[in-house]
Amino acid sequence: MNANEELIQKFYTAFQNKDGQTMVSLYHPEIQFEDPAFGKLTGKEAGAMWLMLLERSQNLTIRFSNIKANDTEGSANWEADYSFSKTGRLVQNKIQAKFTFKDGKIIQHKDQFSMWKWLGMAMGPIGYLLGWWPALGNKVKKEAITGLQLYMKRKRM
Template sequence: MHPNEELIQKFYTAFQNKDGQTMVSLYHPEVEFHDPAFGHLKGKEAGAMWLMLLERSQNLTIRFSNIKADDTKGSANWEADYNFSKTGRTIHNRINANFTFKDGKILTHKDHFSMWKWLGMAMGPVGYFLGWWPALGNKVRKEAVTGLQLYMKRKRM
């Protein structure tokens, strides 16, 4: 197995074990993360996001597969099952992740999933009918980033 495949596997195994500190330790200090829910996060924000999500998660189950990597880039598929804290609704999210590496760490991490499907699961009929509307996705992103900033302030990060 390529060392960067092992790095990705270690990241998702830590996620399964709710070990946020290990996840953060696998990120390069200059890491850049992107997904539809949080948008673009850099450095400490990216690591803090995982710590916050793990701290707040209820009934979180993670599965991962199809890890591939070489010296410069990698990818994996992962799935998350959990209850969305604001509505209590069950989420089953399927994510495709892409990575780049530097100095034996993850430098970029981009998660791709359908925001429309996620909004439908999280918000029910309103999410299904309005999930395509960019303003709803922007509202969710703004709330996610605001929550992350408050979390980081509270934890003195």
């Protein structure tokens, strides 16, 4: 396993252990994160998102596999099982992650998953029926960003 594969492994092992501080420490200060739920986050926002998610998680289980990396980029597959806080519904999200590295840290991290499938699991029948509609995805993203901003303000980040 090369250094960047070890970096990804350490990131997801910390995630499994609900160790947000270690996760944040593996991010470059200029980190750029992106996923369908939060959109694009940079710098402290990206780290704060993981801290917030871990703090709010009740029954989070993380699995990861297929870690690959070279000197500049890498990838992994990971799965998250948890209850969505707003509905209590069980979510089993399968994510493909891509990474770019700089100075021994993760500088870009992009998670990809089906927002339609996620909405269906998180919100039930209404999510399955309307999950394809961009307005619903945008509403979820806006709520996620607002929640993150409030969290960062409360934690004085």
